[in-house]
Amino acid sequence: MAFERQGRKITLFALTWPIFIETLLHMLMGNADTLMLSQYSDNSVAAVGVSNQILFLLIVMFGFIATGTTILVAQYIGGTNYKDAKEVSTVSLSANLLFSILISVVIVIASEDILQLMNLPPELMPDATIYLQLVGGFSFVQALIMTSGAILKSYGYTKDTMYLTIGMNLLNIIGNYFFIFGPFGFPVLGVQGVAISTVVSRIIGLFVILYILKKRVHFTLNFKELFKLPVHHLKNLLHIGVPTAGEQLSYNTSQMVITVFITMIGTEALTTKVYAQNLMMLILLFSLAVSQGTQILVGYMIGAKDYEAAYKRCLQSLYSGIVISTLMAVIFSLFSDSLLGIFTSNERILEVGGVLILLTIILEPGRAFNMIIISSLRATGDIRFPTYVGILSMWGVAVPIAYILGIHFDLGLIGIWIAFIADEWVRGIIMFYRWKSRAWMTKRFSQHAAVS
Structure with missing residues (x-):
């Protein structure tokens, strides 16, 4: 399209x-x-x-x-x-x-x-x-x-x-x-x-x-x-930007707290987490690029008042993002030993890191839901809903589950990765239903005069 x-x-x-x-x-x-x-x-x-x-x-x-x-x-x-x-x-x-x-x-x-x-x-x-x-x-x-x-x-x-x-x-x-x-x-x-x-x-x-x-x-x-x-331009920028920045700061803070949990497991766990996430970032790039491109296209379509095209564009991008991110995660998992071997020869790190990359096959499709749909929601003017849900999920799902599974039940990094999966999928499913509900059609920045 x-x-x-x-x-x-x-x-x-x-x-x-x-x-x-x-x-x-x-x-x-x-x-x-x-x-x-x-x-x-x-x-x-x-x-x-x-x-x-x-x-x-x-x-x-x-x-x-x-x-x-x-x-x-x-x-x-x-x-x-x-x-x-x-x-x-x-x-x-x-x-x-x-x-x-x-x-x-x-x-x-x-x-x-x-x-x-x-x-x-x-x-x-x-x-x-x-x-x-x-x-x-x-x-x-x-x-x-x-x-x-x-x-x-x-x-x-x-x-x-x-x-x-x-x-x-x-x-x-x-x-x-x-x-x-x-x-x-x-x-x-x-x-x-x-x-x-x-x-x-x-x-x-x-x-x-x-x-x-x-x-x-x-x-x-x-x-x-x-x-x-007109001063409304600045108001509109802040209307979008402040909640988005708040969500990003919340995410970074929650990740810092989870990193503290990992330091409680040990230095080796912290090193494994860094290596695994370095590889995961390469998989994440596909969803990130698709989400940014989709945001621009959905913005065009909302500006042109072609809401049906915007609705379909997001879903088409989502399906592409899920397929690509899942495929890349599978490929990375198949070659995880060789990829992790670039960073280390520690057998324990290679073993645990391999399991984390395997779990990424479940994690990345959920992340694709979030990145692509949230970017599309923001492009329509639906800013606050994904922000509130994101903050609640980070602190109500990711952080407590990471502690309970990773520390309390002594599952270590595997428990923490399960917490990441739960967070991404809970938010992703909620965002999917938000998009399907078409509630964003009532936003369009009309309440603050963004589009003439």
Whole structure:
């Protein structure tokens, strides 16, 4: 099922494959700093790892504006309301810029205090502080890239953001090489150099993506026009973004609690969990890419008031996502020993990790339900229901079952994986019935004037 925009057909596949490649690159190359620093110093790796945990939370915070931007711009485009699409783009970029500058200033001033709250060992403090101050101090650049990328994706230009990601990653790796290994007499700066490389590649990326925005959609950020724009655009962005961010923060917090349970089982269990989840993330990518592409298409269809097409689009994407994720999980399970063997030769880790990957065959279809249907619900304006159900399931299903099975009944990681399965399927089934009920048809942002 394709959606035609300005005489150009946009299919799910055309939207999805660049998103898949882009996300895969983020995953594989996002750890380039850590991988290359491992050749320099183990302490440097640990320092950057802790700092990146904090920086990841910042990305979640900046993401709530970007999520709202994707949905609103897609709806306006679907309704051929290009004026409001550009207005929302202006508001979202401006709002995320102001918010992220404030956060960046706080990070620079309070970086050492934040790291001390995490009980960072004294020997790691200097490297962690300089990395957090440099990368965190320029985090507003990443916020603008995320928001600009959301705008481009909403217009259907997912390949542009993919190429940008490739370019930024290459620049970052080249910079890391020079600062870590010091070829041609280049100064070896270690963590500080890696931070500089990260910041410079992002700044170049920002200028490139703003140029692409101007070229593709004739959009130029004009702060003079900002205060002339209707305030309901910002309200709509917050209406979508705040609950979404709350759900993401709730998920991350619940995962931290479950990680504490795993530390109670032992270090070997924690290591096994990391290796198994690294492989699971590769399976997850398919559902993630399909969910993002579907969200854009459903947004177009809602904007065009073609609710029946939106209804069918979500279900078709869901069935594709379930088949692909299940097939990938089966393949990964068949080769689990070889895949886990990339990370370790520990027989116990290989044995337990193999069982976890086997359980993933049940887990991933449930996750596909959640990712694809929740993204579609958000695209229609049905924001709060999936958020409330998600938070209730995380804390009412995943966390207690993980403790009861994993710790109380001593099932270890297998019990915790069963908790993950229960959480995903409980939420997935509820979301499925929510979509089938068509209750989302009454949302459409009409109550807060998002679509004219």
